[in-house]
Amino acid sequence: MDLLDRAHEFENRSLRSLSTSDRVKISREAKALILDLNQIYKAKKDEKIMDLMKRLTVIKRKVEKRLKGAPLTA
Secondary structure (H helix, E strand, C coil), X not given: CHHHHHHHHHHCCCCCCCCHHHHXXXXXXXHHXXXXXXXXXXXXXXXXXXXXXXXXXXXXXXXXXXXXXXXXXX
């Protein structure tokens, strides 16, 4: 399955020293992968796919948290 290979490659990608545009691209790519994997999961109900989606979601949340930035405190 090409989609699973892409997801594993995405998961193992280095996320160090990224520009803002790189973070936006990664967030969008993660979302697309998760949605595509979800379509496969609906049909097969394979727990491995669910675990992969969860790991990708964690990566996506980390990237989005960095995009939004920390709130300023006075």
